Amino acid sequence: MDAAGLDAAVAAAREGDGAAFGRLWQELSPRVAGYLRWHGVADVEDVTSEVFLAVFRQIGRISGEGAAFRALVFTVAHRRQVDWHRQRTRRGPWLTLDDAGPDPSVPSAESTALALLAQTHVLEVLDTLTPDQRSVLVLRVVADLTLEETAAVLGKDLGAVKSLQHRGLAGLRRKLSPGPYPSDVLARLNPRHA
Secondary structure, three states, X not given: OOHXXXXXXXXXXXXXXXXXXXXXXXXXXXXXXXXXXXXXXXXXXXHHHHHHHHHHHOHXXXXXXXXXXXXXXXXXXXXXXXXXXXXXXXXXXXXXXXXXXXXXXXXXXXXXXXXXXXXXXXXXXXXXXXXXXXXXXXXXXXXXXXXXXXXXXXXXXXXXXXHHHHHHHHHHHHHHOOOOOOHHHHHHHOHHHO
16 A cells, blocks of 8 residues: 555544555554564464554544554554563463464474574574664564654654664674675675775
8 A cells, every 4th residue: 555545544544434444454464463573472463453453442533644643553563562571571471372282274394394494593683683673673674664653663763763773784784694795796886896
């Protein structure tokens, strides 16, 4: 959905249009779920639903266009994931239905193992970042927020968000390609390095 479509859907939802609520859910819920998943929330579907329920209850009082609405959604998502982690530390380990036992409708062991390996590698790489760097990158990449929206969600100034993004990307670059660039690559990028 482009910016104009998001603006129109927010305006229609403010007027009580049920289909507009559905369009907003379809557009933003996968990104919210991704944001929550990258922050280790085990109950992603439930927390995503809580985020949208909280936002939709207040939609009549929300001012601004689609970008402001999207920033509000991720502000609520950020607060919910912080609350989820606080509750988890107070209550102890969280047991999901996946951990409770075998399910006859699960995918093959091979596809499960490959998916877990890929996810584990990505999580290991992200774990090398500071929590603030990880939050900035996930909001920028998964949630597709602008720098200004990310700063608003995290309650940080724009310069701090830019710095966190730069440091986070540099850290990921070092982790994913630890060796120096081959000289032929540098030569193509800038003949002075040849």
